[in-house]
Structures are given as structure tokens and as C-alpha cells.
């Protein structure tokens with residue numbers, strides 16, 4: 001599959017026209033239909049899945065998501081009351097009809113109560129409780145035991161709709177807020193479908209944009225598969241060498257979790273066989289379908305050659321361009337949206353703090369410390385590795401129990417930092433975008449956007465490290481004069497998730513598409529994070545320059561004398 005070609009097609013998508021329609025559609029689609037004609041037209045027009053007839057039926061309630069067991073529970077006695085065959089037939093079908101309608105209404109009410117919106121054809125009914133996994137889907141007892149041991153009483157809304165959809169073998173695009181249990185939503189149907197270990201090679205493949213998230217997903221799979229000896233691995237744990245040495249070894253694994261780059265390398269070196277993969281999951285799908293990753297994702301798709309491949313996309317954010325792209329390589333997908341699209345979780349108290357100039361940020365953090373507002377664990381996001389290091393050096397001198405994580409640290413260091421933060425040994429963790437997506441740290445109280453995020457998606461994912469699994473949390477975003485033109489991006493998210501926003505902020509202008517694009521490509525240039533005086537910094541800089549110049553002089557001298565020596569030797573000979 002050539003995702004670049006598809007992306008090119010996506011670029012022609014008439015967003016201007018569609019955006020307006022999508023805007024109209026999104027907020028009203030959870031409501032019951034008032035004007036069937038206009039809604040039919042609208043649905044046909046936006047037709048994400050090119051099947052407007054059936055999608056329309058679904059929303060209008062004229063077609064039912066039926067399964068056999070739903071429609072047969074009428075009483076035979078009631079039907080037998082009819083004397084003639086004709087009457088009986090008529091009676092039976094009208095009873096089935098009314099029963100179907102009642103069930104369908106019930107499903108609609110249930111979805112509405114849990115803010116589940118679905119789009120597509122023949123959508124399976126949602127799961128109402130974990131006990132249905134046993135009674136309706138015949139799940140093996142080890143999975144039920146593991147759910148109990150994790151103390152998961154009820155499925156979350158995304159799990160309610162995704163689990164049955166995947167169990168029915170359907171491709172899926174799932175959007176649900178950060179911390180709402182998307183990982184378990186795909187782990188459950190995969191484990192059930194695989195039935196048990198088999199020595200035929202990988203049958204499920206999960207792609208994650210970062211190594212840290214890959215390790216976390218691995219851990220979640222391990223937890224849910226206790227009692228079954230599945231071979232689950234990440235490419236870090238199973239080296240490419242092990243894979244290539246013995247073809248029999250390749251066959252022993254069932255589930256693979258990997259980052260794109262590592263996997264593509266293994267595919268290119270023919271160390272890995274993905275022909276048996278039945279389940280392909282893109283976790284943080286919008287990231288994996290961005291330009292930086294797209295080429296690799298494309299190559300992975302090409303390597304998963306099983307005709308029965310089921311594709312599933314998960315994220316808290318899926319911009320419409322990405323949806324269009326995804327839609328072109330999925331087969332009759334079902335789209336599930338929980339709550340508002342591209343919104344933040346309502347359990348997070350969001351705040352914007354004006355700090356004037358760059359220097360104001362450190363002052364604000366120190367004030368927070370003094371006022372006892374820095375309740376650990378705290379995550380602080382900055383826009384670059386350089387700035388992560390700088391802030392770390394500042395905060396460590398304040399005597400804070402702080403550490404830093406970014407891609408320049410070694411794998412061992414990164415693993416150690418993540419573990420220490422999980423265990424509460426580190427109170428404040430400074431990070432680049434590396435920790436922004438997917439990481440599930442229990443009980444993060446506060447997220448600080450030290451540097452303004454470069455996109456709305458980045459904002460939603462960063463702050464989503466707090467307020468997870470129904471817990472409350474706080475997110476503070478610092479902004480300077482330079483960030484002000486982009487403020488409305490965040491104001492919109494705050495408003496949509498029910499946070500208080502002052503009137504003047506609501507009246508701000510939205511940044512243009514072009515300026516948002518620029519910001520996404522390149523962060524705002526910022527002054528070094530440093531509290532030393534201008535004079536001190538200049539002195540240090542001068543000293544550094546003198547040392548560098550002296551080094552250069554020495555190097556020059558050495559090379560000249562070496563040259564002279566060699567000329568002399570040549571002359572002698």
C-alpha cells in the first residue's frame with residue numbers, strides 16, 4: 001500500500017466545505033434526529049466511510065444493529081394465540097419489529113448515557129458489563145480472573161464499544177479521551193481471538209511511537225495474559241539476532257509490540273515475518289500517520305500480508321485529514337468517538353498563566369514551590385532537549401527531587417527514570433515530547449507546560465498525563481508575549497472541556513492555518529533557561545570562547561609540525 005499516494009489524494013479533500021459540515025455534525029450527532037431529511041443529506045455529504053445509505057440508517061434508527069439473540073426473545077405463547085397462519089405470521093413479524101425497535105432504542109439510550117458515538121454499518125451493540133465477556137462472548141476464565149485481579153469492575157465507554165466491534169472482526173478507528181482505557185479495549189479482544197499460544201509466528205502486532213509506551217503496552221499485555229503462556233515481546237527484548245539465527249525461534253512468538261523504526265529495520269533485514277499477523281494496532285495512530293513516521297508505517301502495512309488482517313487505530317486525537325487517510329486503507333471501518341472529538345478530559349483543571357518574558361517562568365515555578373502548589377508527582381514539559389537539560393540544572397539547585405528524560409539519554413537511563421517516577425522516587429520529572437503520549441503514571445497531580453505546546457494535539461496529550469482513569473488533576477500552561485498569538489488554540493480546548501475561561505480570552509482570534517502550521521514545524525525561539533545575571537553568562541561565554549580558541553591554536557600547531565616533519569623525511573629520502 002502506498003500511503004504517500006493516498007496522502008496526496010487526501011490533500012485534495014475539500015476541507016473548507018467539509019469542515020463546516022463536520023462542525024455542524026459533531027455537536028448534534030448525539031442528539032435524536034429532528035429533521036430526518038436534512039440529516040440524511042448531511043450524512044451523505046460528509047460520508048466518511050463511503051456507505052452513506054447504511055450509515056444514515058444507523059443514525060436515523062431505521063436499521064438495527066441486530067444479532068440473533070437480540071431478536072428471538074419473544075414469547076412463543078404469545079405467537080401461538082393466533083389462529084390462522086397468516087395472522088400468526090403477521091403477529092410474529094410485528095412482534096419482532098417492535099422488539100427490534102425497543103432493543104435498538106435501548107442501545108441508543110445506553111450509548112448516549114456513556115457518550116458513545118458510532119458511525120459505520122452493522123455496528124455491534126456495546127458491552128454493558130465485563131460479565132458479558134463470559135456469557136455472550138465465551139471468554140476464557142483466565143481473562144476474567146485477570147480483570148478481577150486488576151479490580152476493573154466496569155468497562156469504560158471506549159471498551160464498551162471497541163471490544164464487541166473488534167470481536168466481530170471489524171476494522172476500527174477509535175477516539176477517546178486520554179486515560180480512558182484504550183489499551184485494554186484492544187488487549188481484551190486480541191487475547192480472546194488468539195485463543196492461546198501457537199507456534200506459527202506473530203499474530204498480533206502493536207505499533208507505538210515511543211519505546212517507553214511500547215514497554216508500557218508490553219507490561220499491560222503481560223498483566224492481562226497471566227495464566228496463559230503467550231510469548232509476548234518487544235524488539236528490544238528479543239534481539240534481531242535471536243530472530244534471524246533460527247527460523248524455528250521466529251515461530252514461537254504470538255504478540256509483538258514495537259516502535260516503527262526498529263520494526264522496519266527488522267523487516268528490511270528479513271529478520272521478521274509478519275505474514276500471520278491478524279491484528280494490527282496503531283496506538284497513537286495520528287502520530288504514526290504523520291509525515292515523520294508515515295513511510296515506516298507504510299512499510300509495516302506492506303509486510304502484514306495476511307488477507308484477514310484487521311486494522312485498528314487508537315488515539316485521543318485524530319485530525320480529520322488523518323481520518324481521511326486512515327479511511328482509505330481500512331475496510332468498511334467503524335468509527336467510535338467518546339465524548340467530544342479532540343477534547344481534553346473533563347477531570348483536568350486547566351489554567352493559563354501569563355509570565356511576561358521567559359525569565360518569568362522560573363519565577364512562577366519557584367512561587368509555586370513556595371506556596372506549596374507543586375504537589376508531587378509533577379510532570380514538566382519543555383520544547384527541546386536543550387531546554388530540558390537547562391531547566392533540570394536550575395531546579396536541581398533549588399533542592400527539588402527532580403530528574404529529566406529525553407531521547408539523548410541512554411535506554412538504561414530512560415528506563416531507570418520511568419521506573420523511579422512510577423515508584424515515586426522522583427517527584428518532578430522534566431520531559432520533552434517523549435512522555436507526552438500514552439504514558440500512564442498513576443496519580444500525576446500536576447502537569448506544567450513550561451513551554452507552550454506546538455499544537456492542540458500536543459496540548460491534549462501532554463495534559464492527559466494527569467486526570468486519568470476518572471481521577472482529578474491539574475494542568476498549568478505558561479505563556480509569554482511570543483505565545484499570545486496562539487493562545488486561542490488552548491482556550492478552545494479549555495472551553496470545550498468545561499473549564500472556566502475569562503471572557504477576553506474567548507474573544508481572542510483563532511490563529512490562521514498557516515501560522516499553526518509554522519508553529520507545528522518549528523517551535524518559538526526562546527531565551528536560555530538561566531537565572532544567572534547577564535554579566536555572569538557573558539563572562540562564562542567569553543571564557544568558553546577563549547578555551548575553544550586555544551584548543552584550535554594547539555590543533556593548528558600540531559598539524560603544522562606534523563607536516564614539517566613529513567616534508568623533512570621526504571627530503572631526506
Ligand SMILES: Nc1ncnc2c1ncn2[C@@H]1O[C@H](COP(=O)(O)OP(=O)(O)OP(=O)(O)O)[C@@H](O)[C@H]1O
Pocket residue numbers: 151152153154155156159176177178179180181182183184315316437438439440464468469
Ligand atoms: N475498566 C477499567 N476500570 C478501571 N480502570 C481502568 C479500566 N480500564 C483501564 N483502566 C486504567 O485506566 C488507566 C488509563 O488507561 P490507558 O493507559 O489505557 O488510557 P488511554 O486511553 O490509552 O490513554 P492515552 O490516550 O493517554 O494513551 C490505566 O491505569 C488503566 O489501568
